Amino acid sequence: MSESAYNPTELLICSAARLMENGATAFIGTGIPMLAAMLTQRMQAPDLVPVFEFGGAGAILEDLPRAVGERRTFHRALSATGICEVVEAAQRGFIEYGFLGGAQIDAYGNLNTTTIGDHDHPKVRLPGSGGGNDVGSHCWRTIAIMRHDKQRFVSKVDFITTPGYLSGPGAREAAGLARGTGPYRVVTNLAILGYHPESKRMHVLELQPGATLESVIQNTGFELAAAERVEQAAPPSEPELRLLRDEIDKDRFYI
Secondary structure (H helix, E strand, C coil): CCHHHCCHHHHHHHHHHCCCCCCCEEECCCCHHHHHHHHHHHCCCCCCEEECCCCEECCCCCCCCCCCCCHHHHCCCCEECCHHHHHHHHHCCCCCEEEECCCEECCCCCEECCEEECCCCEEEECCCCCCHHHHHHHCCEEEEECCCCCCCECCCCCCCCECCCCCCCCHHHHCCCCCCCCEEEEECCCEEEEECCCCCCEEEEEECCCCCHHHHHHCCCCCCEEEEEEEECCCCCHHHHHHHHHHHCCCCCCC
16 A cells, blocks of 8 residues: 555554554543544454543444543443543553643653643743643553654653652652553654663654654654664555544545
8 A cells, every 4th residue: 555545644544543452441532542442442452441531441333433531432332430530540550541632752661631831921831731630640551642753752741740760760669659650652654663671761663654763863852772673564444444434434524
């Protein structure tokens, strides 16, 4: 399939969907994470348990939700509770994956969705945390989904909305967060990135179709290393694209 056969949003959705395995629990936010969860349920993980901020857990995602609190997030769900209950479930260690976006991310996976510039005199005021702090603080593996450029991948975020590894090894634990939780992957239009197990700094694991390691480094605002072996990510497949276009988002709300 040629590179022009899909768009960047479809690439992000397919890349994110492939990270979830059958039977996993995943905190799902609005937009791309919803499409990724639906695609996952139809492809390799029919028993994925999506968890939504407003209390739906384990819904069968037959129709694309428009928001995290509407009826489709409760369709044939395992439970229908509320915000406090699902956040408590994450605090108890019951939610494996958390999907987040951000305006900025740094080398340690700290995310900013609050403000660009000084907090009290910002250049841009962003939506804020919502459940982003809870997801990044308590889920075992946090996955960020972002477009890749120097405005987003910065040496220091202007505000920490969601903690990553904070200032480096041991910092999460010192702040009171559970050992073993934290950033897991960053999915972008150029690469799939992970974190070094010792330094906790972001590094390149896979290159997206058409991207080079040089282009990833040039579009990152901090020093970025690569894993010992950098893999080539597969492009969206015909079955994935057919599901996305004909079933999941046939009205083109996102793609």
